[in-house]
Amino acid sequence: MADGKIKRRAMARHGSKYFGSRIARLIFASNLAGLAILIIGAMVLNEMRAGFVVSKKQDLVAQAQIFTSLLGDDATTPAPSLDVEAARQTIVRLNLPERVRARIYLPDGDLVGDSFYLSERVDVDALRPLQEPSSFAKMGAELSEWAGKTFGPIMPRRSSEALRAQSFEQEFDIAVKGKEAASQRFSDRGQRVISVSMPIQRVSAVVGVLTLESNDIDEIIRAERAALVPFIGVAVLVAFITSFLLTLGIARPLRRLSLAADRIRAGSSDGIDIPSLTTRRDEIGNLAASMQSMTEALLERIEANEQFAADVAHELKNPLTSIRSAVETAERVQDDPVASDRLRQVIAQDVKRLDRLITDISNASRLEAEMTRVPNEQMDIAGFVQDVVRTYDAFADEEDAVTVQFRDDTMGARLLVRGREGPLGQVVRNLIDNARSFSPDGGVVMVRVDQSNDGPQTIARICVEDNGPGIPDDKLETIFSRFYTDRPKGTAFGNNSGLGLSIVKQIIATHRGKVWAENRDEGGARFIVDLPAI
Template sequence: MANGKVSRKAIARHGSKVFGSRIARLIFASNLAGLAILIIGAMVLNEMRAGFVVSKKQDLVAQAQIFTSLLGDDATTPAPLLDVEAARQTIVRLNLPERVRARIYTPDGELVGDSFYLSERVDIDALPPLQEPSDFARLGASLSEWASDTLGPIMPRRSSEALVAQSFEEEFEIAVRGQEAASQRFSDRGQRIISVSMPIQRVSAVVGVLTLESNDIDEIIRSERAALIPFIGVAVLVAFITSVLLTLGIARPLRRLSVAADRIKAGTSDSIDIPALNSRKDEIGNLAESMQNMTEALLERIQANEQFAADVAHELKNPLTSIRSAVETAERVQDDPVALERLRQVIAQDVKRLDRLITDISNASRLEAEMTRVPTEQMDIAGFVHHVVQTYEGLGRDDRSVHVEFRDDTMGARLLVRGRDGPLGQVVRNLIDNARSFSPEGGEVFVIVDQSNDGPQTIARIMVEDSGPGIPEDKLEKIFSRFYTDRPAGTAFGNNSGLGLSIVQQIVTTHRGKVWAENRAEGGARFVVDLPAI
C-alpha cells in the first residue's frame, strides 16, 4: 500500500511527457524567449526605417538641388518669372525614377507641372497579373504588421525624429520663403510619403517651388521583413531542435534519476542501475555515478547495522544465559554455601561483562553520529599523540605497572593531518590499552610517530608496540572483527568486549587511513596506523 502511494506520488511529480518536466519547460522557454526577441526586433526594423527615411531625404534633397538649378537656368525669364512650358519640358527630360514624383508650383500655389502626367514613359509590366498571395507571404506580412502595431508605440521612433511630420501646405510655405523644406506624411491610401520642397530661384527671387515625393519606404521595409522570414524559420527550427536535444540530454536523465531514487525509497529497488547514465562523460554521468555510489554506501551501512545488531544480540545473550542458569542452579543448592558463593561470583562476573558490553556498544553507536556531526580540523599529530600518552604517566600497580613511552621519529617535522581529536584520541587509547593488556607486568609499550610516503602523498604513521606474546599469523586480520576476543591467560573475565580494535578500524577508515597488525622480530605485536598528511 505504501509502495503504491509513493509510486503514484512519483508519477504525479515527474509526469509522463517531456513537457511535464520543469527543466524541459525552462529550456524551451529560455530558447524561445531569446528567439522571440530577435524575431520581434527584426520585424519592427525601427532603426532600419530611420536609416531609410534619412537616406531617402538626402537623396531627394540632392536631386531637388540639381533640378532647381536646371529649372532656374532653363525655365525662368529675366523678368524674373517662371517659364511654365519650359519647366514642363525640363520635367519630361529628367526621366525620374518610377517611385519619385516631381511637381512644380508657382509662388501662389498653382500646380503647373506633374511628372506623373507629363512623362511619356509607359511601363508595360506596371500592372502584374492578379494572383493570390502565398501563405508564406501572408504570414510574413501578418507578422510584420502585428510587430509594428504591437511594439511600435513602445519602441523609440527615430524615423520621426529624423524627419518631421507636417502637411504639404506648411512645407510649401517654407519653400516659398526661399528655404529648403522636408517632411513625411501619409497619403489618403495610407502610404508613407517622404517629401522635399525646394525654391526655384532667378538670382534671389523665388519664381516657383519644386516638390519631389517618394512613397516606396514602406514597400522596402516590407520586402526586408519578408526576406528575413526564411532565416527566422531556420532559427525557430534550430531553437526547437536544440531545446529537444537539451531536454533529452538533461531533463530526461534527471527525471530518470529521480524516479530511480523514489523506487529505492519505496523499497521496490535496492540500487540505482542506469548504465546509460553512468557511462556519460559529463556532469549528469558524474551525478549518476555519485548517486550509485551513495546508494551502495547506504546499503552497506544498513547491512553493517543489521550485522551489528545481530552480533550485539548474540553477545548479550551469552551472559544472560549464564546468569539464568546460575539463578536456576542456586534454587537447587540452597543448602550448600560454597556452591551458592561460586554461583554468586559467576553472576557478578556476567553482570560486569554485560555492563562492559553495553558501554562499548553505546560508545560504538555514538561514534558514527559523532563522525558526521563534528567537523575536521588540522592537527599536529606528534603533539596530539604525545598529549594522549602523557595521560598514562603515573599509573599504579593496579594497572599492572606497564610503562608507556612516546617517541617522535619525525626529526622535528611538523606533520599535520585533518581529523577529529575525539575519535583519533580514542584510536590511540584503544591501541595503548590493548598493548598494555597483552604486556607482562613491568613491561613497556612504545608509541612512535614517524613519517612515510605513499607515492606523492606524505603519510603520518603511528605505531604502538608491546612486549607481549604476539599475534598468531592466522589472526592478524581477524582481530579487527567485531566482538572478537583472544585474551591472555590471567586477564580478568568481562573486562574486554571485543569492540576496541573494530572501533579503531572504523575511525581510521573514516579518516581515509589504514590500520594493520604485525609481529615484531624481537617479540610482541605492533599496530600501525597510517593517516594522510596535509
C-alpha cells in the same frame, strides 16, 4: 580507489560551475540561438531599410536637381519670376515614375502645378473597409512600441539621420531660403512619404520651389515584414529542435534517475543501474554516478547495520544464556554455600560483561554521527599523542602496573594532521588499553610518533608496542573485525568486548589513514597507524 573516484567527481563538479558547466552552456546557447537569429534578421532588415531610404532620398535629390535646372532655364523670366504656364508644361513633359509626385510652389506658398493633376493620373487604390483593430494587432503595436523604446538607443540610425520627420511647412521654409530640404512624413491619405524640396532659381533669386514625393515606403515595409517571416520560421524551428534536444539530454535522463530512485525506495531494485548515464561527461553523468555511489554506500551501510545487529544479538545472547543457566542452577544448590557463591560470581561477571558490551555498542553506534558533526582541525600529532599518554601516569603507582611511555622520533619536526581530537584520542586510548591488557604485570607499553613518506605524501606514523604474547599470524587482520576477541590468560572476564580495534579501524578510515598490526622480533605486538600529514 573508490575515494579517489569520488574526489575526482567532486573536483569535476567544482570545476564546472556557472558558465564552465556543459549543460549550462547548452541551455544558454540553445535558448539564445532563436533570439539571436531574430535580432540578426531585424538588424539586417533595419540596415536594408536605412540603405533604401538613403538611396531613395539621393535619387529624389538627383531628379530634383535636374528638374529645377530645367525649370530655371525654361520656366523663368528675367524679372526674375516664375513663368507659371511654362512650369506646368515642363512638369507635363517630365517622365516621372508612378510613385513619384512633383509640385511647384511660388515663394509665397501658392501651389501652381501638381504632376498628379496635370498628367491626368488617377489613383485607383482601393480603400480598405473600416474595422476595429484585432487584439493581436493591438498587442503587436504595443510590442513594437516597447521594442522601439527599449532597443532604439542601440539600433542603427542611418535612416533617421538621413531624413528627419518634419512638416511640409518646415521643409518649404528651408527650400524657399535657397537650401535643399528633405524629410519623411505621412501624407493626407495616411501614407508614409519621402519628400525632397529644391529651390527654383533665376541666377541667385528663388522664384519658386519644386517638391518631389515618393509614397512607396509602405510597400517596402510590408516587403520587409514578409522578408522577416523566414527568419521567424527558422527561429521557431531552432527553438523546437533545441527544446527537443534539451528534453532528450536533460529531462528524460533526470526522469530515468527519478524512476530508478523510486524503484529503490519501493524495494524493487537494489541499485541504480544506468550505465548510459554514468558514462556521460557532464553534470547528468556526475549526478548518475553520485547517485549510484550513494546507493551502493547506503546498501553497504544497511548490510553492515544488519550484520552489526546480528553480531550484537549473538554477543548479548551469550552472557544472558550464562546468567539464565546460573540462575536456574542456583535454585537447585541453595543448600550449598560454596556453589551458590560461585554462581553469584558468574552472574556478576556476566553482568559486567553485558555492561561493557552495551557501552561499547553505544559508543560504536554514535561514532559515525559524531564523525560527521565534529569539524576537522589542524593538530600537532606528537603533542596530541603525548597528552593522551600522560593520562596513564596515574596508573604507574599501582603495584605490578603496566606503564605507558612516550617517545618522539620526529627529531622535533612539527607534524600537522587534519582530524578530530575526540575520535583520534579514542584511537590512541583503545590501542594503549589493548596493549596493556596483553602485557604482563610490570610490563611497558611504548607509544612512538615517527615520520614517514608515501610517495610525495608525508605520513605521520603512530606506533603502539607491547611485550605480550604477540598475535597469531593468521589473526593479524581478523583482530580488526567486530566482536572478535582473544582474551589473554589472566585477564579479568568481561573487560574486552571485541569492538575496540574495530572502532580504531573505522576512525582511521574516515581520516584517510591506515592501521595494521604486526609482531615484534623481540616479542610482543606492534600496532601502526598512518595518517596523512599536512
